[in-house]
Amino acid sequence: MEAWLSSFNPVLQALFGGLIITALNMLGALVVLVWRRPSQAFLDSALGFAAGVITVLIGIALGAVFLLAADSWVPHLHTVMGREGRPAGRTSAVWLFILAITLHNMPEGLAVGVGFGSGNIGNAVALMLAIGIQNVPEGLAVSLSALSAGMGSTFYAMFVGLRAGLVEIPMALIGAWAVQIAAPILPYAMGFAAGAMLYVISDEIVPETHRMGHERWATIGIMLGVMAMLYLDVSLG
Numbered sequence: 001m002e003a004w005l006s007s008f009n010p011v012l013q014a015l016f017g018g019l020i021i022t023a024l025n026m027l028g029a030l031v032v033l034v035w036r037r038p039s040q041a042f043l044d045s046a047l048g049f050a051a052g053v054i055t056v057l058i059g060i061a062l063g064a065v066f067l068l069a070a071d072s073w074v075p076h077l078h079t080v081m082g083r084e085g086r087p088a089g090r091t092s093a094v095w096l097f098i099l100a101i102t103l104h105n106m107p108e109g110l111a112v113g114v115g116f117g118s119g120n121i122g123n124a125v126a127l128m129l130a131i132g133i134q135n136v137p138e139g140l141a142v143s144l145s146a147l148s149a150g151m152g153s154t155f156y157a158m159f160v161g162l163r164a165g166l167v168e169i170p171m172a173l174i175g176a177w178a179v180q181i182a183a184p185i186l187p188y189a190m191g192f193a194a195g196a197m198l199y200v201i202s203d204e205i206v207p208e209t210h211r212m213g214h215e216r217w218a219t220i221g222i223m224l225g226v227m228a229m230l231y232l233d234v235s236l237g
Helices: 010-033 040-052 060-073 093-117 120-150 152-167 170-182 183-209 215-236
Strands: 076-078 082-084
Touching: 010 093, 010 120, 010 152, 040 082, 040 215, 060 093, 060 183, 093 120, 093 152, 093 170, 093 183, 120 183, 120 215, 170 183, 183 215
Parallel strands: none
Antiparallel strands: 076 082
């Protein structure tokens, strides 16, 4: 795969990476069609796994501050934690929910795009696979959350899960393009993406998975996710 990808422009590589991680997010969302009622323990451990498959780089503060500001200013909705951000007026719960997932998927697409834009295909592929793998349970969790919140039929809940991951494609392109025109921003861009993802893990995913009495399963999921990331890093990097 690395040899094939290296023949393309980094922006096209980023497009490929964005499509892959979005497709895996869609795969998770599609599961809701055949598995409508998984246990809460499974869901918490799956989200914990998604939280663990995140790499830690430099410049964490920039990404964390961005997500902190977005959480404070952009109205959105979490299924367990409820509404956050500024008052939303008459905005429907469906759109608030989609905004929440969109905000938190942006750094993932950015990270993949920056990875391919850096020119290190091996590391970029490993990052793409890592984020793609965690997108499967994430896509399922989004669809199930939409279903449990009464946001329409099973097919509509699946569509919400599909739509939530689409933002990763343009973000991947933006990341690759930015690094191509200004190579010195590479460490800052990677740090931004990592910091934003870590903020999401600490502020959103971990609290959500620990509110239903399945803290141990969620922790096991996180550990398995970290182990999977380490394996991919060693075997593909």
